[in-house]
Amino acid sequence: MGELWSPILLTLELASITTAVLLLVGTPIAWWLAWSEQRWKEIVATIVALPLVLPPTVLGFYLLIALGPNGLGGWFGWLTGARTFAFTFEGLVFGSVIYSLPFVVQPIRNAFEAMGRRPLEVAATLRASPWDRFFSVALPLALPGFLTGAVLGFAHTVGEFGVVLMIGGNIPGETKVLSTAIYDFVETLRWREAHILSALMLVFSFAVILLVSILGRRSPRGDAS
Amino acid sequence: MSDRIKIALDGRLGNFNLNVDLALPMRGISALFGPSGCGKTSILRSVAGLNRIPGTIQVGGETWQNHTVFLPTHRRPIGYVFQEASLFPHLSVRQNLLYGAKRTRSPGVIRFDDVAELLGLGRLIDRSPANLSGGERQRVAIGRALLSQPSLLLMDEPLSALDRQAKDEILPYFEALHTGLKIPILFVTHDIAEVERLADHLVLLREGKAVASGPLNEVLSAPDSPLFARSDFAAVLGGRVERIDPDGIATVQSDNMRLLVLGDRLQPGEPVRVRIAASDVSIARSRAADSSILNALPVRIIRIDDIGAHETSLLLDPGNGTGLFRARISRRSAMRLALREGEDVIAQIKSVSIVANR
Numbered sequence: 001m002g003e004l005w006s007p008i009l010l011t012l013e014l015a016s017i018t019t020a021v022l023l024l025v026g027t028p029i030a031w032w033l034a035w036s037e038q039r040w041k042e043i044v045a046t047i048v049a050l051p052l053v054l055p056p057t058v059l060g061f062y063l064l065i066a067l068g069p070n071g072l073g074g075w076f077g078w079l080t081g082a083r084t085f086a087f088t089f090e091g092l093v094f095g096s097v098i099y100s101l102p103f104v105v106q107p108i109r110n111a112f113e114a115m116g117r118r119p120l121e122v123a124a125t126l127r128a129s130p131w132d133r134f135f136s137v138a139l140p141l142a143l144p145g146f147l148t149g150a151v152l153g154f155a156h157t158v159g160e161f162g163v164v165l166m167i168g169g170n171i172p173g174e175t176k177v178l179s180t181a182i183y184d185f186v187e188t189l190r191w192r193e194a195h196i197l198s199a200l201m202l203v204f205s206f207a208v209i210l211l212v213s214i215l216g217r218r219s220p221r222g223d224a225s
Numbered sequence: 226m227s228d229r230i231k232i233a234l235d236g237r238l239g240n241f242n243l244n245v246d247l248a249l250p251m252r253g254i255s256a257l258f259g260p261s262g263c264g265k266t267s268i269l270r271s272v273a274g275l276n277r278i279p280g281t282i283q284v285g286g287e288t289w290q291n292h293t294v295f296l297p298t299h300r301r302p303i304g305y306v307f308q309e310a311s312l313f314p315h316l317s318v319r320q321n322l323l324y325g326a327k328r329t330r331s332p333g334v335i336r337f338d339d340v341a342e343l344l345g346l347g348r349l350i351d352r353s354p355a356n357l358s359g360g361e362r363q364r365v366a367i368g369r370a371l372l373s374q375p376s377l378l379l380m381d382e383p384l385s386a387l388d389r390q391a392k393d394e395i396l397p398y399f400e401a402l403h404t405g406l407k408i409p410i411l412f413v414t415h416d417i418a419e420v421e422r423l424a425d426h427l428v429l430l431r432e433g434k435a436v437a438s439g440p441l442n443e444v445l446s447a448p449d450s451p452l453f454a455r456s457d458f459a460a461v462l463g464g465r466v467e468r469i470d471p472d473g474i475a476t477v478q479s480d481n482m483r484l485l486v487l488g489d490r491l492q493p494g495e496p497v498r499v500r501i502a503a504s505d506v507s508i509a510r511s512r513a514a515d516s517s518i519l520n521a522l523p524v525r526i527i528r529i530d531d532i533g534a535h536e537t538s539l540l541l542d543p544g545n546g547t548g549l550f551r552a553r554i555s556r557r558s559a560m561r562l563a564l565r566e567g568e569d570v571i572a573q574i575k576s577v578s579i580v581a582n583r
Contacts, residue, residue: 118311121275124298125305126325126373132299136324140315 004193006173007181008200014089014177015157018096019104022153023146025097026104030149031138033105034112049102056099060166063095067167087169092177095167100156104149111145112138148215155208159201230255230272230377230409234280238267243278243433249426251285254403254410256420259430265413268430269379272411273305274298284377302331304370304408306380310362312354318365319350325373333374335406340368343405344398360391364398371406378410384419399423400581417452421461421500422580446540446549448528453538453551459502460550461580466495474519477577480548485519486577498581503538505575506552510562512571520574529559529566539564541572 033045051059065071067085072094085091119141123133139146161179168175170184178197185194230249236242243264249255257265270276274289275298282290289296304325312321326337341347344364354362363383370378384392402410403423414420420427420441427444429436429451436451437444445452446460464479466488475488477499484499491497512521527549528540537559539552552572564570 118307118309119313121298122305122307122311122313123324124275125273125303125379126369127299127328127330128324129299132328137313141313 003181004196007176007178007197010089010173010176011158011178014092014096015154017093018100018157019150019154021093021097022100022104023150026101026149026153027108027146029101030105030108030112031134033109035117048105051099052102056160056162057166059099060095060163063091063098063163063167067091067094086167087171087175089174092164092168092175095163096157096160099160099163100153103152103156107145107148107152108142109145111142111148114145115141144215148212151208151212151215155205158204228285229283230285230411231281231283232268232272233282234268234271234278236278236280238264238278238433241433243267245430245433245435247428247435247438249409249411249428249438251409252407253425254412254423255426255428256424257411257413257428257430258417258420258424259415261415263430264433265415265430266381269305269381269411269413272377273303273379274301275305299328302329302374302376304373304375304378306363306366306370306378306383308382309386310354310359310366312357312362312365312369314354316354317350318346318352318354318357321354321365322346322350322369322372325369329373331374331376335371335374337372340371343401344368358391359387360394363387363391363395367398367402371402371408375408378408380410380412382413382415385414385416396422417455417457421459422498442549446551448540453503453530453540454532456504456553457502458504458538458551458553459500460548461498461500462548462550464497464499466491466493466497468493481544482522482548484574484577486579488579491579497579500578500580501550501574502576502578503551503553505577506541506550507573507575508539508552508554508558508562508564509571509573513573516573518573518575520572520577522572522574523569524572526564526566526568526570529564531556537564543572 029048033041064086069084072085085094115138119137120133123137128136159179161183164175164177164180168177168180170176170180178201182194182197185197228251230251231247232249233246235244239262245264245268257268259265267276267278271278271280272282272289274296277295280290281288288294289301313324316324322337322340326333341350344367346364346368349357349361349365354365357365367383384395387395400423412423424441426439427441428438429444437447439447442461444450452458462479464477464484467476467478467483469475469488469491473488474485475491477484477486477497479499486499509521522543524541524543526539527542530538530540532538532553535556537554537556539554541550541552
């Protein structure tokens with residue numbers, strides 16, 4: 001059973017950490033994209049959206065180079081003693097954050113834009129500082145967007161395969177996640193295990209899509225005036 | 226100048242330049258009046274720090290903006306009422322009301338209970354903003370602004386999103402605000418009826434420039450006022466109810482005129498504001514003994530302006546140059562009476578209405 005549980009737990013750990021990082025990184029990006037009047041912001045939006053269309057192997061290839069001895073791995077290697085970030089759990093988190101970024105940034109940006117500037121202006125005229133405005137007004141009003149982004153980011157990370165294959169290396173307990181485990185089981189003709197994991201993923205995916213559409217239906221409580 | 230609100234702005238705004246230099250009183254209601262797109266909302270937003278147009282803004286001796294200073298909105302002791310109430314939908318009415326109150330550093334001279342009483346919020350306190358009518362929402366928004374203890378209240382067409390009924394419901398609260406609180410109010414509107422009813426000081430704006438600025442009737446009835454050509458032009462005069470006769474006719478003393486009005490709900494001694502519509506004033510050479518018109522006053526014509534091809538507006542002085550009002554008559558009537566500037570005539574006022582109890 002350890003062979004089944006290890007990839008499941010690793011996947012959940014990866015997806016949880018990735019989602020937390022995504023919310024921390026994605027929120028300021030979404031905020032900037034929603035409010036900035038810079039003309040080149042759509043360029044940034046496009047870069048963020050690239051993983052939507054880029055083949056995961058291409059993304060994985062560049063990440064492999066970025067994480068390797070000539071990239072981040074080389075710069076920060078002295079901290080960890082490793083020569084490379086590729087084929088590590090940390091590298092996998094980094095890759096997943098890039099890969100799932102658009103799934104988190106887009107819903108949060110949309111929620112900010114749907115909310116509009118007005119509630120923030122009102123809060124400012126009522127003495128709320130910028131941070132105060134964010135936590136007391138923007139966060140609660142954009143909450144459905146945050147939830148949708150978190151669920152999508154989590155689910156997308158759980159389902160990633162190509163990028164993991166390129167930068168993960170499929171090391172049990174370190175980088176062997178669900179999707180690569182299923183691939184392995186099929187390669188080695190262990191259909192029972194492949195069936196179990198695949199069925200779990202099917203149920204999980206169904207639940208995620210249902211959850212997202214329920215969150216989307218419950219639109220932000222709009223001011224009718 | 227520390228008892229003034231100084232707004233001097235000069236900058237580009239859409240298709241035209243906003244260029245104003247205003248000094249407004251630190252008391253009463255000052256109305257910024259003009260057609261949409263004239264820059265009135267931009268001025269208000271600049272005072273709030275929501276827009277940044279180069280210039281100087283000083284309120285009661287404190288500088289909020291000049292070439293080196295720009296106080297961010299949340300540091301300015303203002304209350305801002307937007308066109309739509311913009312209540313926070315995730316908070317209850319009470320939480321909305323207390324949002325600014327909790328954050329302000331100004332000493333709390335405006336008390337929660339007083340505001341709730343003044344604006345009739347008692348029954349609404351524990352409801353959700355979604356369950357309020359448009360008028361109720363706007364009252365909550367005003368209360369919310371007041372409870373942040375502002376030293377200047379800014380209102381951007383607070384009535385224009387409301388229907389007639391909601392407007393009638395909320396206007397008395399504005400008057401209560403005016404008499405009950407000592408906070409100066411800057412009020413943006415494109416509705417002359419709101420100006421007549423509420424404003425003490427009037428600023429006329431056109432394409433980013435201030436055409437006139439001064440006490441209400443001085444601006445309305447200024448010889449060069451661009452307003453007289455409006456078909457609904459009226460003079461608005463302050464006065465006091467002198468007495469009420471048993472037949473319901475009240476005598477109102479205004480400047481040096483004594484006007485008779487239907488005084489249904491008036492009290493002797495009460496200050497009122499009377500409106501004389503130019504189209505309700507006709508001119509006679511002599512006092513008609515057999516007329517139904519109650520108000521016939523000797524006046525001097527101080528100016529004659531043509532309106533279009535067929536009508537004429539006369540600026541009339543009932544005495545010593547104050548309390549001016551206008552008459553709008555046909556060109557044919559003006560010709561037949563051979564009216565000239567400087568002549569003394571009788572103004573017959575068909576109706577004088579009370580626009581506000583002050």
